[in-house]
Amino acid sequence: MRTPEARSDEAVGLARAIDLDVVGAEIVSLSAIRPATYLGKGKVEAIAEAVKADEIDLVVMDCALSPVQQRNLEKAFGCKVIDRTGLILEIFGRRARTAEGALQVELAHLAYQKSRLVRSWTHLERQRGGFGFLGGPGETQIETDRRLISERMVRIERELDQVKRTRALHRASRADVPYPVVALVGYTNAGKSTLFNRLTRAEVMAADMLFATLDPTMRLIKLPHGGAAILSDTVGFISDLPTMLISAFRATLEEVRAADVIVHVRDISHIDSEAQAHDVETILEELGIADRADRLIEVWNKLDKLDAGARAAIDHDEEAAPAALAVSAKTGEGIDRLMAAIEDRLARGRTLVELTLDPSDGRGLHWLYEHAEVMSRADSDDGLRLTVRVPPDQVERVKRRFGEGP
Incomplete structure (x- = not known):
């Protein structure tokens, strides 16, 4: 549904979202995807020449690369290559501010890393954002240990399950308000x-x-x-x-x-x-x-x-x-x-209830404004006449507390 130009603009926007200096962007037409390099041989050579001439440090491919394709392109270009997934993960790694967000991004990153032969697993040594796709302070070249990654993923999933239970409890407490x-x-x-x-x-x-x-x-x-x-x-x-x-x-x-x-x-x-x-x-x-x-x-x-x-x-x-x-x-x-x-x-699905309150019942009036929608309010000889809209599960509670107006 998208134009190639719009896809290219979005990819450039993703790159700039992590402060990359975008030297150039090119739309490539493919007759077929090459299993080894994704791109055709001629295009790989042309990009390699441009990378060398402009001293480019990183090439972003706005597609999903297999581990083999990524490795072969890095050899051909002589620089780091990441795909769309890697770029989005890098953005998320830098944007996460809460402990929960960092856990979620790390889990996604590990799932991505587990599927490919990556030279470094750097996020444990890094002192600040990002997850090592683009290098940075404290980076070391350590071969990924699949067993350690799997164990770490299990631990993160356990912590996120706890987050999920905590959120469920918060939702339950909000439902009581409601x-x-x-x-x-x-x-x-x-x-x-x-x-x-x-x-x-x-x-x-x-x-x-x-x-x-x-x-x-x-x-x-x-x-x-x-x-x-x-x-x-x-x-x-x-x-x-x-x-x-x-x-x-x-x-x-x-x-x-x-x-x-x-x-x-x-x-x-x-x-x-x-x-x-x-x-x-x-x-x-x-x-x-x-x-x-x-x-x-x-x-x-x-x-x-x-x-x-x-x-x-x-x-x-x-x-x-x-x-x-x-x-x-x-x-x-x-x-x-x-x-x-x-x-x-x-x-939708809420009920309108007519109520009459004693004018001195300030606490009751405050409760209605906090827990229901007051649609209308008028003084009468009988007291304060209100029309309120309440959820179905609160109707009987409201009627018991205030009675129903005539």
Whole structure:
């Protein structure tokens, strides 16, 4: 679904995300993939000459290379070669900020390393980010020991299982409050963190780069009618996301699976917006998220980047497809409609209850504002008349606590 030019631009963006100086990028047409070198002999020789002439230290192949292909290309080019998976893993290694994120990336890295003959296993000696694809301080040339890798993977999986259980306990405690969960998902650099900051007034790192956010962040948001929800910002998806990364980040992405509402954020200004949306939907399916149509809100972000013609087309498309909401997380346009849509989606299956409170029952009124959505409020001769919207499992509790209005 993508143009070769867009794929090339994305690969360059990935390289620059870890501060690589990109000397050049080339799109290569292949009649067939060569088992030994992926590229044809003539192209390998041409790239080798360019590497030597420009004193290039690294060649990134935007594809999946076998261990043999990677090794043969390194011999031919006389420099380090990494593939798309290796580059994404390197980015993730540098972005991880929490202990959990570091464990998840290390597990994915080890699964990748285990399948190939790599000269060094450096992450135990490294003092800072990254996982040794590009070299760095403290690097040693030690032949990978498969048994040690396997033992380390078992230990990490055990620790991540504990993380998964801890998250499940946190979700259970939130269910007792209860606060519904709204998860932001989308292609990397679609503007999820900017939208998260706009909705929560937080200051999560938001930058115009691929994978600016890796570690999940959660904040409480207030809904238009006084209710509350937990908003979760997640790692961005990308085309051809390595299976090992999906597996490693499954503990984090459990938050998406358990979410009451999933907000799919799309960069509508991107030339490959449709293809990016398809990739996100594919990964959601791989995560086993069923019946997501009932929980999904599609958001077309970055309206501020569109010219007048494209904006008019978006307005027309939005009328034709009312399920999508056009917003600008940067300027705030459309955010009120999005908040209303989130509240409306959360309200499905909830029950409206009419209540009459004694005006002196301040504690009860506070409880309702914290645990339910107060839709209307009016003084009457009988007391304070309220219409509240509550989850099905809270209806009887509310009626017992406050009684039901006439």
